[in-house]
């Protein structure tokens with residue numbers, strides 16, 4: 500999401516600095532080679548990418564990076580992922596940590612309730628892309644196939660950064 504915003508702002512002629520916590524972009528879905536290609540593409544567009552960096556402080560016209568560097572900024576876009584809102588599930592007595600906890604067949608301890616999509620947590624993982632969610636829907640539709648055998652796990656996804 501942050502990369503999409505950065506690319507769009509750059510297309511509009513803004514000076515853009517992309518600050519990223521990890522040592523590579525989209526680390527959960529891209530391997531090192533693909534992440535390097537994406538980084539090169541963004542850099543070619545004039546986006547100043549800072550990896551292994553977070554923001555220590557946001558001020559009116561600048562931000563302070565975790566490396567102690569002050570970066571001029573009139574706008575700050577924060578894209579640090581979403582967390583499932585599991586209040587309803589919790590109130591229904593389901594186990595929830597990062598999301599609604601389900602097994603490989605998406606079953607919760609309540610036989611009448613399955614967890615599918617971004618709200619669901621399997622083996623400590625949550626899923627913020629369409630492809631794994633669609634694979635989960637397929638598991639649910641098929642009534643018992645195992646999610647790990649359905650090919651929609653973490654690496655699968657389509658990206659709109661053009």
Ligand SMILES: Cc1cc2nc3c(=O)[nH]c(=O)nc-3n(C[C@H](O)[C@H](O)[C@H](O)COP(=O)(O)OP(=O)(O)OC[C@H]3O[C@@H](n4cnc5c(N)ncnc54)[C@H](O)[C@@H]3O)c2cc1C
Pocket residue numbers: 500587615616617618626627628629630632656657658659
């Ligand atoms: C801006 C943006 C860009 C994205 N870009 C990409 C991308 O490029 N590629 C990609 O793979 N994924 C992308 N995603 C992620 C993708 O959209 C999600 O992973 C996917 O939509 C999750 O599907 P879902 O059915 O689990 O949840 P959702 O699509 O969020 O659907 C949940 C539905 O439940 C409804 N709901 C919530 N609470 C209740 C309630 N109490 N009662 C009744 N209904 C309720 C909501 O209104 C909503 O319609 C993007 C997401 C966003 C926000």
